[in-house]
Amino acid sequence: MPNYEHHVFVCSNEREETAARPSCGHERGKRLRDALKDAAKAAGLKHRVRVNQSGCLDQCEHGPVVVVYPEAVWYGFVQPDDADEIVREHLVNNRAVERLRLPESCVNVKSCPHKQA
């Protein structure tokens, strides 16, 4: 199996508290990555799915942020408690978790309902 069925990237970028934009956070990102990794392993997905930390994914107002490739599904405001649902629904059953999904109107746009003016 040459490619991962799903490759999950969890932002763990940390900005200073005084920065103009918020950030997902190093520790928060790590905890979320660990929760997703553990849930994926428990679901028997080792070697089929990979979960990685990443640098800033630039959707900072929606953090903690996760993106899943190759399907390019973006999740925002994700908590470690959401890991089981993401793994079960998305990574096992190939159904994106709509309640956590970032709408297209929020991904890579200069303004969206979540951004402060």
Place this chain on the structure above:
Amino acid sequence: MPNYEHHVFVCSNEREETAARPSCGHERGKRLRDALKDAAKAAGLKHRVRVNQSGCLDQCEHGPVVVVYPEAVWYGFVQPDDADEIVREHLVNNRAVERLRLPESCVNVKSCPHKQA
């Protein structure tokens, strides 16, 4: 433009020198990420392409390793000098750089011609 046309992840995992498997390396990964970021910016790809560092991509014997999504093209043994070619050929012209591409027989397999017995 809701999704990145190409999302590039550069492994920057660092293992101790005595580890059983090699690693892409934090500093090497960062230099490569910077070279790719600079080349992408110079090519006018800002906001259309994103280049990120990532944790261990688990293709450790082929490092420094890069993966480009959503097309899931894997590159191995990538050097900062390769950044311009990857950006020009792959990210601008949508032609994978075959000389750097990891063959399927190397991606996510237990053994390949590059792995020591």
